[in-house]
Amino acid sequence: MAISALTPPPTTDAPSEVFLEFPDNRLLIDLCGEFDRNLAQVENALGLQILRRGNNLALVGEPEAQTKGAEVLQALYTRLEAGRAVTPGDIDGALRLQSAAAAQDGVGDQLEMFKRGEYEIRTRKKTVEPRTDAQKAYVEALFKNELSFGIGPAGTGKTYLAVAAGVSMFINGNVEKIILSRPAVEAGERLGFLPGDMKDKVDPYMQPLYDALNDFLPGKQVAKLMEEKKIEIAPLAFMRGRTLSNAFVVLDEAQNATTMQMKMFLTRLGEGSRMVITGDRSQVDLPRGVKSGLRDAESLLKQIKGISFSYFTAADVVRHPLVARIIEAYDAADGQAD
Known part of the structure:
Protein backbone atom coordinates (compact mmCIF):
# COMPACT_ATOMS: atom_id res chain seq x y z
CA MET A 1 0.00 0.00 0.00
CA TYR A 119 -10.44 -13.54 12.52
CA GLU A 120 -12.51 -13.65 9.35
CA ILE A 121 -14.90 -16.56 8.79
CA ARG A 122 -15.28 -17.64 5.17
CA THR A 123 -18.55 -19.18 4.00
CA ARG A 124 -20.02 -19.93 0.58
CA LYS A 125 -21.88 -16.62 0.27
CA LYS A 126 -19.90 -14.14 2.34
CA THR A 127 -16.92 -13.53 4.60
CA VAL A 128 -17.88 -12.62 8.16
CA GLU A 129 -15.64 -10.56 10.41
CA PRO A 130 -16.05 -9.67 14.09
CA ARG A 131 -16.62 -5.96 14.68
CA THR A 132 -15.78 -5.66 18.38
CA ASP A 133 -13.14 -7.04 20.72
CA ALA A 134 -15.74 -9.22 22.44
CA GLN A 135 -16.73 -10.69 19.09
CA LYS A 136 -13.09 -11.33 18.20
CA ALA A 137 -12.52 -13.18 21.47
CA TYR A 138 -15.73 -15.14 20.87
CA VAL A 139 -14.71 -16.18 17.34
CA GLU A 140 -11.32 -17.29 18.63
CA ALA A 141 -13.03 -19.33 21.36
CA LEU A 142 -15.34 -20.99 18.82
CA PHE A 143 -12.37 -22.39 16.92
CA LYS A 144 -10.24 -23.22 19.98
CA ASN A 145 -12.71 -24.90 22.33
CA GLU A 146 -14.96 -27.92 22.00
CA LEU A 147 -17.63 -26.27 24.15
CA SER A 148 -18.25 -22.50 24.09
CA PHE A 149 -20.86 -20.25 25.67
CA GLY A 150 -21.86 -16.86 24.24
CA ILE A 151 -23.88 -14.81 26.71
CA GLY A 152 -25.23 -11.31 26.16
CA PRO A 153 -28.06 -9.14 24.83
CA ALA A 154 -29.80 -9.42 21.49
CA GLY A 155 -28.02 -8.09 18.43
CA THR A 156 -24.46 -8.86 19.54
CA GLY A 157 -23.88 -11.58 16.93
CA LYS A 158 -23.77 -14.57 19.29
CA THR A 159 -25.81 -16.92 17.11
CA TYR A 160 -24.82 -15.37 13.78
CA LEU A 161 -21.10 -15.84 14.38
CA ALA A 162 -21.63 -19.34 15.79
CA VAL A 163 -23.57 -20.44 12.68
CA ALA A 164 -20.94 -18.82 10.45
CA ALA A 165 -18.20 -20.74 12.26
CA GLY A 166 -20.18 -23.97 11.90
CA VAL A 167 -20.66 -23.44 8.15
CA SER A 168 -16.96 -22.66 7.75
CA MET A 169 -15.90 -25.82 9.60
CA PHE A 170 -18.38 -27.89 7.58
CA ILE A 171 -17.08 -26.49 4.27
CA ASN A 172 -13.49 -27.21 5.33
CA GLY A 173 -14.31 -30.78 6.30
CA ASN A 174 -13.68 -30.32 10.04
CA VAL A 175 -17.17 -31.62 10.86
CA GLU A 176 -19.60 -33.84 8.97
CA LYS A 177 -22.83 -32.08 9.87
CA ILE A 178 -24.36 -28.95 11.38
CA ILE A 179 -27.06 -29.24 14.05
CA LEU A 180 -28.94 -26.10 15.11
CA SER A 181 -31.41 -26.19 17.98
CA ARG A 182 -33.38 -23.95 20.30
CA PRO A 183 -36.15 -24.46 22.89
CA ALA A 184 -39.66 -24.14 21.42
CA VAL A 185 -40.77 -21.57 23.99
CA GLU A 186 -43.16 -18.72 23.20
CA ALA A 187 -41.89 -15.22 23.97
CA GLY A 188 -44.48 -14.03 26.47
CA GLU A 189 -47.59 -14.84 24.45
CA ARG A 190 -49.80 -17.84 23.75
CA LEU A 191 -50.01 -18.74 20.08
CA GLY A 192 -52.38 -21.67 20.54
CA PHE A 193 -52.31 -24.77 18.36
CA LEU A 194 -50.43 -24.32 15.08
CA PRO A 195 -51.66 -26.03 11.90
CA GLY A 196 -49.74 -28.59 9.85
CA ASP A 197 -47.38 -31.48 10.57
CA MET A 198 -44.60 -31.45 13.16
CA LYS A 199 -42.22 -29.49 10.93
CA ASP A 200 -44.88 -26.85 10.28
CA LYS A 201 -45.48 -26.51 14.01
CA VAL A 202 -41.85 -26.04 15.06
CA ASP A 203 -40.54 -24.05 12.08
CA PRO A 204 -41.77 -20.68 13.40
CA TYR A 205 -39.57 -21.16 16.47
CA MET A 206 -36.59 -22.15 14.33
CA GLN A 207 -36.88 -19.33 11.76
CA PRO A 208 -33.96 -17.23 13.14
CA LEU A 209 -31.67 -20.23 12.59
CA TYR A 210 -32.91 -20.65 9.01
CA ASP A 211 -32.26 -16.94 8.42
CA ALA A 212 -28.66 -17.18 9.65
CA LEU A 213 -27.99 -20.33 7.65
CA ASN A 214 -29.33 -18.82 4.43
CA ASP A 215 -26.94 -15.90 4.86
CA PHE A 216 -23.96 -18.25 4.49
CA LEU A 217 -25.08 -20.93 2.04
CA PRO A 218 -27.09 -20.80 -1.22
CA GLY A 219 -30.73 -21.73 -0.71
CA LYS A 220 -30.60 -24.79 -2.97
CA GLN A 221 -27.54 -26.10 -1.16
CA VAL A 222 -29.23 -25.62 2.23
CA ALA A 223 -32.27 -27.57 1.02
CA LYS A 224 -30.09 -30.38 -0.36
CA LEU A 225 -27.98 -30.63 2.79
CA MET A 226 -31.11 -30.71 4.96
CA GLU A 227 -32.55 -33.46 2.80
CA GLU A 228 -29.30 -35.43 3.27
CA LYS A 229 -29.45 -34.78 7.06
CA LYS A 230 -26.09 -32.98 6.93
CA ILE A 231 -27.85 -29.92 8.30
CA GLU A 232 -30.49 -30.37 10.98
CA ILE A 233 -32.64 -27.69 12.57
CA ALA A 234 -34.73 -29.06 15.43
CA PRO A 235 -36.26 -28.14 18.79
CA LEU A 236 -34.24 -28.90 21.90
CA ALA A 237 -36.69 -31.65 22.92
CA PHE A 238 -35.66 -33.64 19.83
CA MET A 239 -32.06 -33.97 21.08
CA ARG A 240 -32.88 -36.46 23.84
CA GLY A 241 -31.26 -39.87 23.41
CA ARG A 242 -28.86 -38.79 20.66
CA THR A 243 -25.06 -38.77 20.58
CA LEU A 244 -23.88 -35.91 18.39
CA SER A 245 -20.56 -37.01 16.88
CA ASN A 246 -18.45 -35.17 14.26
CA ALA A 247 -20.93 -32.29 14.28
CA PHE A 248 -21.00 -28.57 14.92
CA VAL A 249 -23.89 -28.08 17.32
CA VAL A 250 -25.51 -24.76 18.29
CA LEU A 251 -28.10 -24.31 21.02
CA ASP A 252 -29.69 -20.88 20.61
CA GLU A 253 -31.88 -19.05 23.19
CA ALA A 254 -30.43 -21.30 25.88
CA GLN A 255 -31.87 -19.11 28.65
CA ASN A 256 -35.19 -20.82 27.85
CA ALA A 257 -33.84 -24.31 28.50
CA THR A 258 -34.57 -25.79 31.91
CA THR A 259 -31.78 -27.18 34.07
CA MET A 260 -32.62 -30.75 33.08
CA GLN A 261 -32.81 -29.84 29.38
CA MET A 262 -29.43 -28.13 29.55
CA LYS A 263 -27.83 -31.15 31.22
CA MET A 264 -29.43 -33.41 28.61
CA PHE A 265 -28.14 -31.27 25.77
CA LEU A 266 -24.58 -30.86 27.08
CA THR A 267 -24.22 -34.61 27.56
CA ARG A 268 -25.04 -35.18 23.86
CA LEU A 269 -21.51 -34.04 22.91
CA GLY A 270 -19.73 -36.80 21.00
CA GLU A 271 -16.31 -37.42 19.49
CA GLY A 272 -15.10 -34.87 16.95
CA SER A 273 -17.89 -32.41 17.75
CA ARG A 274 -18.02 -28.80 18.83
CA MET A 275 -20.88 -27.30 20.76
CA VAL A 276 -21.90 -23.66 21.17
CA ILE A 277 -24.50 -22.43 23.68
CA THR A 278 -25.88 -18.91 23.19
CA GLY A 279 -28.35 -16.99 25.28
CA ASP A 280 -29.47 -13.76 26.90
CA ARG A 281 -30.07 -13.95 30.65
CA SER A 282 -32.42 -10.93 30.49
CA GLN A 283 -34.90 -12.62 28.12
CA VAL A 284 -36.04 -15.72 30.00
CA ASP A 285 -39.48 -16.86 28.81
CA LEU A 286 -39.80 -19.86 31.13
CA PRO A 287 -42.79 -20.08 33.49
CA ARG A 288 -42.38 -18.30 36.80
CA GLY A 289 -40.43 -20.42 39.27
CA VAL A 290 -38.65 -22.52 36.63
CA LYS A 291 -34.89 -22.05 36.81
CA SER A 292 -32.99 -21.22 33.62
CA GLY A 293 -30.53 -23.93 32.60
CA LEU A 294 -28.18 -21.29 31.20
CA ARG A 295 -27.66 -19.67 34.60
CA ASP A 296 -27.18 -23.09 36.18
CA ALA A 297 -24.61 -24.17 33.58
CA GLU A 298 -22.75 -20.89 33.92
CA SER A 299 -22.30 -21.32 37.66
CA LEU A 300 -21.43 -25.03 37.48
CA LEU A 301 -19.09 -25.17 34.48
CA LYS A 302 -17.07 -21.96 34.63
CA GLN A 303 -13.98 -23.61 36.10
CA ILE A 304 -13.91 -26.62 33.78
CA LYS A 305 -10.95 -26.70 31.42
CA GLY A 306 -11.87 -26.73 27.73
CA ILE A 307 -15.09 -24.73 28.21
CA SER A 308 -15.05 -21.04 27.30
CA PHE A 309 -17.46 -18.28 28.31
CA SER A 310 -17.71 -15.15 26.17
CA TYR A 311 -19.72 -12.18 27.40
CA PHE A 312 -21.27 -9.34 25.42
CA THR A 313 -22.73 -5.98 26.45
CA ALA A 314 -24.78 -3.27 24.75
CA ALA A 315 -21.47 -1.91 23.39
CA ASP A 316 -21.24 -5.04 21.19
CA VAL A 317 -24.66 -4.61 19.54
CA VAL A 318 -24.21 -4.54 15.75
CA ARG A 319 -27.82 -3.92 14.79
CA HIS A 320 -29.30 -0.42 14.53
CA PRO A 321 -27.58 1.98 17.02
CA LEU A 322 -30.94 2.48 18.74
CA VAL A 323 -30.91 -1.18 19.81
CA ALA A 324 -27.86 -0.59 22.02
CA ARG A 325 -29.51 2.44 23.64
CA ILE A 326 -32.74 0.48 24.20
CA ILE A 327 -30.80 -2.33 25.91
CA GLU A 328 -28.94 0.16 28.11
CA ALA A 329 -32.23 1.79 29.16
CA TYR A 330 -33.76 -1.56 30.16
CA ASP A 331 -30.56 -2.59 32.00
CA ALA A 332 -30.61 0.70 33.91
CA ALA A 333 -34.27 0.19 34.85
CA ASP A 334 -33.54 -3.36 36.04
CA GLY A 335 -30.65 -2.06 38.13
CA GLN A 336 -32.91 0.49 39.85
CA ALA A 337 -35.53 -2.19 40.51
CA ASP A 338 -32.92 -4.34 42.22
Whole structure:
Protein backbone atom coordinates (compact mmCIF):
# COMPACT_ATOMS: atom_id res chain seq x y z
CA MET A 1 0.00 0.00 0.00
CA ALA A 2 1.33 3.40 -0.92
CA ILE A 3 -0.54 5.93 1.18
CA SER A 4 1.21 9.07 2.32
CA ALA A 5 0.06 11.42 5.05
CA LEU A 6 1.11 15.04 5.06
CA THR A 7 0.35 17.60 7.76
CA PRO A 8 0.78 21.21 6.65
CA PRO A 9 2.04 23.75 9.17
CA PRO A 10 -0.83 25.03 11.32
CA THR A 11 -2.13 28.55 10.89
CA THR A 12 -3.78 30.74 13.48
CA ASP A 13 -6.92 31.44 11.45
CA ALA A 14 -7.82 27.92 10.25
CA PRO A 15 -8.12 24.46 11.79
CA SER A 16 -5.28 22.04 11.09
CA GLU A 17 -5.64 19.53 8.27
CA VAL A 18 -4.10 16.10 7.73
CA PHE A 19 -3.83 14.99 4.11
CA LEU A 20 -3.97 11.34 3.02
CA GLU A 21 -2.91 10.53 -0.53
CA PHE A 22 -4.39 7.44 -2.20
CA PRO A 23 -2.64 6.39 -5.43
CA ASP A 24 -5.49 4.39 -7.00
CA ASN A 25 -8.39 6.68 -7.83
CA ARG A 26 -10.77 3.76 -8.50
CA LEU A 27 -10.20 2.36 -5.02
CA LEU A 28 -10.56 5.84 -3.57
CA ILE A 29 -14.01 6.07 -5.15
CA ASP A 30 -14.97 2.77 -3.46
CA LEU A 31 -13.49 4.01 -0.19
CA CYS A 32 -15.62 7.16 -0.29
CA GLY A 33 -18.76 5.21 -1.22
CA GLU A 34 -21.80 6.34 -3.15
CA PHE A 35 -22.42 10.05 -2.49
CA ASP A 36 -19.47 9.88 -0.03
CA ARG A 37 -21.63 7.97 2.45
CA ASN A 38 -18.63 5.98 3.78
CA LEU A 39 -16.80 9.21 4.57
CA ALA A 40 -19.94 10.56 6.23
CA GLN A 41 -20.06 7.50 8.50
CA VAL A 42 -16.46 8.09 9.64
CA GLU A 43 -17.13 11.83 10.05
CA ASN A 44 -20.16 11.24 12.27
CA ALA A 45 -18.38 8.67 14.40
CA LEU A 46 -15.23 10.72 15.02
CA GLY A 47 -16.45 14.31 14.79
CA LEU A 48 -14.30 15.01 11.74
CA GLN A 49 -14.73 16.81 8.46
CA ILE A 50 -13.29 14.88 5.50
CA LEU A 51 -12.76 16.76 2.24
CA ARG A 52 -11.89 15.10 -1.04
CA ARG A 53 -9.33 16.88 -3.19
CA GLY A 54 -8.27 14.86 -6.22
CA ASN A 55 -6.47 11.78 -4.94
CA ASN A 56 -6.21 13.28 -1.46
CA LEU A 57 -8.50 13.27 1.52
CA ALA A 58 -8.14 16.17 3.94
CA LEU A 59 -9.06 15.45 7.55
CA VAL A 60 -10.15 18.55 9.48
CA GLY A 61 -10.68 18.35 13.22
CA GLU A 62 -9.02 17.65 16.54
CA PRO A 63 -5.60 15.95 16.32
CA GLU A 64 -6.78 12.81 18.13
CA ALA A 65 -9.76 12.46 15.79
CA GLN A 66 -7.50 13.06 12.78
CA THR A 67 -5.17 10.26 13.91
CA LYS A 68 -8.06 7.85 14.42
CA GLY A 69 -9.65 8.81 11.12
CA ALA A 70 -6.39 8.34 9.23
CA GLU A 71 -5.88 4.86 10.70
CA VAL A 72 -9.44 3.79 9.92
CA LEU A 73 -9.31 5.08 6.33
CA GLN A 74 -5.94 3.43 5.73
CA ALA A 75 -7.26 0.13 7.11
CA LEU A 76 -10.32 0.29 4.84
CA TYR A 77 -8.19 1.19 1.81
CA THR A 78 -6.02 -1.85 2.55
CA ARG A 79 -9.16 -4.01 2.44
CA LEU A 80 -9.98 -2.63 -0.99
CA GLU A 81 -6.44 -3.28 -2.23
CA ALA A 82 -6.86 -6.90 -1.16
CA GLY A 83 -10.01 -7.15 -3.30
CA ARG A 84 -12.45 -7.05 -0.38
CA ALA A 85 -15.51 -4.82 -0.27
CA VAL A 86 -16.14 -2.06 2.25
CA THR A 87 -19.64 -2.07 3.71
CA PRO A 88 -21.15 0.04 6.51
CA GLY A 89 -20.59 -2.93 8.82
CA ASP A 90 -16.89 -3.06 7.88
CA ILE A 91 -16.56 0.64 8.64
CA ASP A 92 -18.29 0.17 11.98
CA GLY A 93 -15.91 -2.72 12.78
CA ALA A 94 -12.83 -0.66 11.88
CA LEU A 95 -14.03 2.23 14.04
CA ARG A 96 -14.75 -0.01 17.03
CA LEU A 97 -11.49 -1.92 16.84
CA GLN A 98 -9.48 1.26 16.34
CA SER A 99 -11.08 2.86 19.39
CA ALA A 100 -10.35 -0.21 21.53
CA ALA A 101 -6.77 -0.44 20.30
CA ALA A 102 -6.13 3.22 21.07
CA ALA A 103 -7.07 2.63 24.70
CA GLN A 104 -4.13 0.32 25.37
CA ASP A 105 -0.43 -0.06 24.68
CA GLY A 106 0.49 -1.09 21.17
CA VAL A 107 -2.09 1.15 19.56
CA GLY A 108 -1.85 -0.34 16.08
CA ASP A 109 -1.84 -4.05 17.01
CA GLN A 110 -5.57 -4.70 16.77
CA LEU A 111 -5.99 -2.67 13.60
CA GLU A 112 -3.13 -4.62 12.05
CA MET A 113 -4.93 -7.88 12.92
CA PHE A 114 -8.09 -6.48 11.37
CA LYS A 115 -6.18 -5.58 8.19
CA ARG A 116 -4.73 -9.08 7.95
CA GLY A 117 -8.19 -10.60 8.45
CA GLU A 118 -6.97 -13.10 11.06
CA TYR A 119 -10.44 -13.54 12.52
CA GLU A 120 -12.51 -13.65 9.35
CA ILE A 121 -14.90 -16.56 8.79
CA ARG A 122 -15.28 -17.64 5.17
CA THR A 123 -18.55 -19.18 4.00
CA ARG A 124 -20.02 -19.93 0.58
CA LYS A 125 -21.88 -16.62 0.27
CA LYS A 126 -19.90 -14.14 2.34
CA THR A 127 -16.92 -13.53 4.60
CA VAL A 128 -17.88 -12.62 8.16
CA GLU A 129 -15.64 -10.56 10.41
CA PRO A 130 -16.05 -9.67 14.09
CA ARG A 131 -16.62 -5.96 14.68
CA THR A 132 -15.78 -5.66 18.38
CA ASP A 133 -13.14 -7.04 20.72
CA ALA A 134 -15.74 -9.22 22.44
CA GLN A 135 -16.73 -10.69 19.09
CA LYS A 136 -13.09 -11.33 18.20
CA ALA A 137 -12.52 -13.18 21.47
CA TYR A 138 -15.73 -15.14 20.87
CA VAL A 139 -14.71 -16.18 17.34
CA GLU A 140 -11.32 -17.29 18.63
CA ALA A 141 -13.03 -19.33 21.36
CA LEU A 142 -15.34 -20.99 18.82
CA PHE A 143 -12.37 -22.39 16.92
CA LYS A 144 -10.24 -23.22 19.98
CA ASN A 145 -12.71 -24.90 22.33
CA GLU A 146 -14.96 -27.92 22.00
CA LEU A 147 -17.63 -26.27 24.15
CA SER A 148 -18.25 -22.50 24.09
CA PHE A 149 -20.86 -20.25 25.67
CA GLY A 150 -21.86 -16.86 24.24
CA ILE A 151 -23.88 -14.81 26.71
CA GLY A 152 -25.23 -11.31 26.16
CA PRO A 153 -28.06 -9.14 24.83
CA ALA A 154 -29.80 -9.42 21.49
CA GLY A 155 -28.02 -8.09 18.43
CA THR A 156 -24.46 -8.86 19.54
CA GLY A 157 -23.88 -11.58 16.93
CA LYS A 158 -23.77 -14.57 19.29
CA THR A 159 -25.81 -16.92 17.11
CA TYR A 160 -24.82 -15.37 13.78
CA LEU A 161 -21.10 -15.84 14.38
CA ALA A 162 -21.63 -19.34 15.79
CA VAL A 163 -23.57 -20.44 12.68
CA ALA A 164 -20.94 -18.82 10.45
CA ALA A 165 -18.20 -20.74 12.26
CA GLY A 166 -20.18 -23.97 11.90
CA VAL A 167 -20.66 -23.44 8.15
CA SER A 168 -16.96 -22.66 7.75
CA MET A 169 -15.90 -25.82 9.60
CA PHE A 170 -18.38 -27.89 7.58
CA ILE A 171 -17.08 -26.49 4.27
CA ASN A 172 -13.49 -27.21 5.33
CA GLY A 173 -14.31 -30.78 6.30
CA ASN A 174 -13.68 -30.32 10.04
CA VAL A 175 -17.17 -31.62 10.86
CA GLU A 176 -19.60 -33.84 8.97
CA LYS A 177 -22.83 -32.08 9.87
CA ILE A 178 -24.36 -28.95 11.38
CA ILE A 179 -27.06 -29.24 14.05
CA LEU A 180 -28.94 -26.10 15.11
CA SER A 181 -31.41 -26.19 17.98
CA ARG A 182 -33.38 -23.95 20.30
CA PRO A 183 -36.15 -24.46 22.89
CA ALA A 184 -39.66 -24.14 21.42
CA VAL A 185 -40.77 -21.57 23.99
CA GLU A 186 -43.16 -18.72 23.20
CA ALA A 187 -41.89 -15.22 23.97
CA GLY A 188 -44.48 -14.03 26.47
CA GLU A 189 -47.59 -14.84 24.45
CA ARG A 190 -49.80 -17.84 23.75
CA LEU A 191 -50.01 -18.74 20.08
CA GLY A 192 -52.38 -21.67 20.54
CA PHE A 193 -52.31 -24.77 18.36
CA LEU A 194 -50.43 -24.32 15.08
CA PRO A 195 -51.66 -26.03 11.90
CA GLY A 196 -49.74 -28.59 9.85
CA ASP A 197 -47.38 -31.48 10.57
CA MET A 198 -44.60 -31.45 13.16
CA LYS A 199 -42.22 -29.49 10.93
CA ASP A 200 -44.88 -26.85 10.28
CA LYS A 201 -45.48 -26.51 14.01
CA VAL A 202 -41.85 -26.04 15.06
CA ASP A 203 -40.54 -24.05 12.08
CA PRO A 204 -41.77 -20.68 13.40
CA TYR A 205 -39.57 -21.16 16.47
CA MET A 206 -36.59 -22.15 14.33
CA GLN A 207 -36.88 -19.33 11.76
CA PRO A 208 -33.96 -17.23 13.14
CA LEU A 209 -31.67 -20.23 12.59
CA TYR A 210 -32.91 -20.65 9.01
CA ASP A 211 -32.26 -16.94 8.42
CA ALA A 212 -28.66 -17.18 9.65
CA LEU A 213 -27.99 -20.33 7.65
CA ASN A 214 -29.33 -18.82 4.43
CA ASP A 215 -26.94 -15.90 4.86
CA PHE A 216 -23.96 -18.25 4.49
CA LEU A 217 -25.08 -20.93 2.04
CA PRO A 218 -27.09 -20.80 -1.22
CA GLY A 219 -30.73 -21.73 -0.71
CA LYS A 220 -30.60 -24.79 -2.97
CA GLN A 221 -27.54 -26.10 -1.16
CA VAL A 222 -29.23 -25.62 2.23
CA ALA A 223 -32.27 -27.57 1.02
CA LYS A 224 -30.09 -30.38 -0.36
CA LEU A 225 -27.98 -30.63 2.79
CA MET A 226 -31.11 -30.71 4.96
CA GLU A 227 -32.55 -33.46 2.80
CA GLU A 228 -29.30 -35.43 3.27
CA LYS A 229 -29.45 -34.78 7.06
CA LYS A 230 -26.09 -32.98 6.93
CA ILE A 231 -27.85 -29.92 8.30
CA GLU A 232 -30.49 -30.37 10.98
CA ILE A 233 -32.64 -27.69 12.57
CA ALA A 234 -34.73 -29.06 15.43
CA PRO A 235 -36.26 -28.14 18.79
CA LEU A 236 -34.24 -28.90 21.90
CA ALA A 237 -36.69 -31.65 22.92
CA PHE A 238 -35.66 -33.64 19.83
CA MET A 239 -32.06 -33.97 21.08
CA ARG A 240 -32.88 -36.46 23.84
CA GLY A 241 -31.26 -39.87 23.41
CA ARG A 242 -28.86 -38.79 20.66
CA THR A 243 -25.06 -38.77 20.58
CA LEU A 244 -23.88 -35.91 18.39
CA SER A 245 -20.56 -37.01 16.88
CA ASN A 246 -18.45 -35.17 14.26
CA ALA A 247 -20.93 -32.29 14.28
CA PHE A 248 -21.00 -28.57 14.92
CA VAL A 249 -23.89 -28.08 17.32
CA VAL A 250 -25.51 -24.76 18.29
CA LEU A 251 -28.10 -24.31 21.02
CA ASP A 252 -29.69 -20.88 20.61
CA GLU A 253 -31.88 -19.05 23.19
CA ALA A 254 -30.43 -21.30 25.88
CA GLN A 255 -31.87 -19.11 28.65
CA ASN A 256 -35.19 -20.82 27.85
CA ALA A 257 -33.84 -24.31 28.50
CA THR A 258 -34.57 -25.79 31.91
CA THR A 259 -31.78 -27.18 34.07
CA MET A 260 -32.62 -30.75 33.08
CA GLN A 261 -32.81 -29.84 29.38
CA MET A 262 -29.43 -28.13 29.55
CA LYS A 263 -27.83 -31.15 31.22
CA MET A 264 -29.43 -33.41 28.61
CA PHE A 265 -28.14 -31.27 25.77
CA LEU A 266 -24.58 -30.86 27.08
CA THR A 267 -24.22 -34.61 27.56
CA ARG A 268 -25.04 -35.18 23.86
CA LEU A 269 -21.51 -34.04 22.91
CA GLY A 270 -19.73 -36.80 21.00
CA GLU A 271 -16.31 -37.42 19.49
CA GLY A 272 -15.10 -34.87 16.95
CA SER A 273 -17.89 -32.41 17.75
CA ARG A 274 -18.02 -28.80 18.83
CA MET A 275 -20.88 -27.30 20.76
CA VAL A 276 -21.90 -23.66 21.17
CA ILE A 277 -24.50 -22.43 23.68
CA THR A 278 -25.88 -18.91 23.19
CA GLY A 279 -28.35 -16.99 25.28
CA ASP A 280 -29.47 -13.76 26.90
CA ARG A 281 -30.07 -13.95 30.65
CA SER A 282 -32.42 -10.93 30.49
CA GLN A 283 -34.90 -12.62 28.12
CA VAL A 284 -36.04 -15.72 30.00
CA ASP A 285 -39.48 -16.86 28.81
CA LEU A 286 -39.80 -19.86 31.13
CA PRO A 287 -42.79 -20.08 33.49
CA ARG A 288 -42.38 -18.30 36.80
CA GLY A 289 -40.43 -20.42 39.27
CA VAL A 290 -38.65 -22.52 36.63
CA LYS A 291 -34.89 -22.05 36.81
CA SER A 292 -32.99 -21.22 33.62
CA GLY A 293 -30.53 -23.93 32.60
CA LEU A 294 -28.18 -21.29 31.20
CA ARG A 295 -27.66 -19.67 34.60
CA ASP A 296 -27.18 -23.09 36.18
CA ALA A 297 -24.61 -24.17 33.58
CA GLU A 298 -22.75 -20.89 33.92
CA SER A 299 -22.30 -21.32 37.66
CA LEU A 300 -21.43 -25.03 37.48
CA LEU A 301 -19.09 -25.17 34.48
CA LYS A 302 -17.07 -21.96 34.63
CA GLN A 303 -13.98 -23.61 36.10
CA ILE A 304 -13.91 -26.62 33.78
CA LYS A 305 -10.95 -26.70 31.42
CA GLY A 306 -11.87 -26.73 27.73
CA ILE A 307 -15.09 -24.73 28.21
CA SER A 308 -15.05 -21.04 27.30
CA PHE A 309 -17.46 -18.28 28.31
CA SER A 310 -17.71 -15.15 26.17
CA TYR A 311 -19.72 -12.18 27.40
CA PHE A 312 -21.27 -9.34 25.42
CA THR A 313 -22.73 -5.98 26.45
CA ALA A 314 -24.78 -3.27 24.75
CA ALA A 315 -21.47 -1.91 23.39
CA ASP A 316 -21.24 -5.04 21.19
CA VAL A 317 -24.66 -4.61 19.54
CA VAL A 318 -24.21 -4.54 15.75
CA ARG A 319 -27.82 -3.92 14.79
CA HIS A 320 -29.30 -0.42 14.53
CA PRO A 321 -27.58 1.98 17.02
CA LEU A 322 -30.94 2.48 18.74
CA VAL A 323 -30.91 -1.18 19.81
CA ALA A 324 -27.86 -0.59 22.02
CA ARG A 325 -29.51 2.44 23.64
CA ILE A 326 -32.74 0.48 24.20
CA ILE A 327 -30.80 -2.33 25.91
CA GLU A 328 -28.94 0.16 28.11
CA ALA A 329 -32.23 1.79 29.16
CA TYR A 330 -33.76 -1.56 30.16
CA ASP A 331 -30.56 -2.59 32.00
CA ALA A 332 -30.61 0.70 33.91
CA ALA A 333 -34.27 0.19 34.85
CA ASP A 334 -33.54 -3.36 36.04
CA GLY A 335 -30.65 -2.06 38.13
CA GLN A 336 -32.91 0.49 39.85
CA ALA A 337 -35.53 -2.19 40.51
CA ASP A 338 -32.92 -4.34 42.22
